[in-house]
């Protein structure tokens with residue numbers, strides 16, 4: 734069996750998130766998703782997420798393509814998460830291209846093209862200004 738692992742914040746879940754998760758799931762038999770903790774999100778983006786980590790975990794875990802979720806506490810634990818979950822493939826959107834190549838001795842690292850013109854930041858902006 735092939736286990737695929739991917740990571741993200743998945744705040745204000747949108748179609749770009751669903752598509753990357755569906756495409757990640759197609760690369761194996763089982764999809765495990767590391768959802769960024771609120772603290773990690775704050776350190777990456779400098780703002781609190783709209784939805785809390787518990788809400789984001791609940792949303793992601795209820796998607797059809799997702800078999801298991803866990804909290805991603807740190808960007809620096811990629812190697813440990815891959816080992817813990819016995820992942821064979823690490824998938825990320827191509828905004829992270831090259832960034833996780835240091836894991837390629839543990840798992841096949843695949844970067845998928847992002848869905849154009851949709852992002853949490855743009856959604857927040859849109860809601861705030863309309």
Ligand code: C2G
Nearest residue numbers: 740741742743749750753769825826827847848851
């Ligand atoms: N994504 C996408 N298309 C978009 C927006 C996002 O394919 N229009 C993908 C991203 O490339 C990523 C996933 O959806 O693979 C989750 O995106 P984010 O929630 O923005 O994740 P991020 O905050 O970049 O966290 O350890 C890695 C990080 O935790 C990634």
